Amino acid sequence: MKREGLLRKGNKSALTAAIVNTVISIIKGIAFFITGNVAMFAETMHSLGDAANQFFVYIGSALSKKAPTDRYPNGFGRLVNLVLLGAVLIVGIMSYETIKEGYHHILHPVASTGTSIIINLVVLGIAVALESFVLYKAMKEVLHEVGVEAKGLAIISKSFANLGRSKPATKLVFMEDLVATSGGVIAIIGILLSYFAGWHFAEGVASMMIGIMMFYVVGKVFLDNAKGALSEADDELEAEIADFIFTNPEIKDIRTLFAMKEGEDYHIEMKLEIDTSISVTDAIKIKNRIEGKIQEMRGITDVIIEFEEDDGVPTWVNTYKLAGEK
Incomplete structure (x- = not known):
């Protein structure tokens, strides 16, 4: 099978999420460079880690479809689990940096200016909208994989209910974009509290909360794919x-x-x-x-x-x- 044909079999939701998160990380990175806002730093690291992670997921899910060979007669099905185990290390490193930067900001809070507030809120608002779109696509992919039909708001509830039965790559994209969407909202709240309530440490708290949520994804995905690599019985x-x-x-x-x-x-x-x-x-x-x-x-x-x-x-x-x- 040609490499181009093999890549077409990769997880589509992972590819979509990777492209969207690459764009988002660039926009957030520019906003952080201009404003120096720690909550924006956390979101930049988060989106950058997600983008790299999801590109790995897409490639790994495609390579896992490769036909068995004489040297590997059992095929390459578990390759996606091994790739995901490696990919979560990236998120783990990003999580640590995010928590560390947030803690530093809590100890040494810095007030944001009015101009930086506007830039950060606009960028985060756009990012949350894009992440919500990717999350919705991942929800529909979950339902497609498990053979469940739903329309409207039922897509949300049924995707959560059937997430455990979805493919590892789709589950990772779902969880990462759920955290990304939630993280964007938390970052917005932290910035607003810092500017309007004078709680400048709130941006650091928001950064630490985002990092902790990222660590949860790392732990969950690691355990799920360790089971897959060891051929867990269902x-x-x-x-x-x-x-x-x-x-x-x-x-x-x-x-x-x-x-x-x-x-x-x-x-x-x-x-x-x-x-x-x-x-x-x-x-x-x-x-x-x-x-x-x-x-x-x-x-x-x-x-x-x-x-x-x-x-x-x-x-x-x-x-x-x-x-x-x-």
Whole structure:
């Protein structure tokens, strides 16, 4: 596959967010250079980190679609997790610098002038509007990936409810732009309090709050992608597949069933106990039928099924449903 064709398969919301955040970081950087406002510094660092991060995400999500090779027969699905693990380090560094600068401003507050206030508020207002647009696009992408339809304000609530089921790259973009939008609002409040209420330390507090929110994204994304890199099992998907398996009367029991996330996709392995009276030809037909139905489920690209003779002893326990009943 040509490199150009591979890049077209990258996460579109990450590319959009990267471009928008690059523009925003340039605008904020110019405003900081003119005004020297610490809250604007925090927002500049935030947008710059997000832009770099999201470019990495886009490239990583594209490369993860590369077909398996003789040297890497299992494919490159987990590459997106590894790229994201590296990308969050950038946000972590930016978070530290933002908190440090905010703390310094709290200890040594500096009053802003009327001209700088106008510049900062205009720039931050534009940035919040652009970030809100990107966040809305990410919300729609979340719903598209999980197969949920929504219109109007329902897009917001349903995107939050289904965020955990979205792809790692989309989840990162969603969280970063949620923090970016919130951070812009916090920075505006800090500037207003500093100028009109005389609380000059408020800009430093706003900077520290933005940095702390960035650290939260770092921790959340790191844990999620560490699980993906290690092929974490998905109990909910396993339960859904098991429910389907038992709709096939020929299957008497499930000895093992694993739904393992590899990058943005799922790898399914199972051992099924089958009626001993079924012929080999019929067993192959049953296997192909089950594989076909499972591969139609969203996000599943690989299914491995093994059959064993029914031993008459029930093995499968739906641990996901049991956990929900407690």
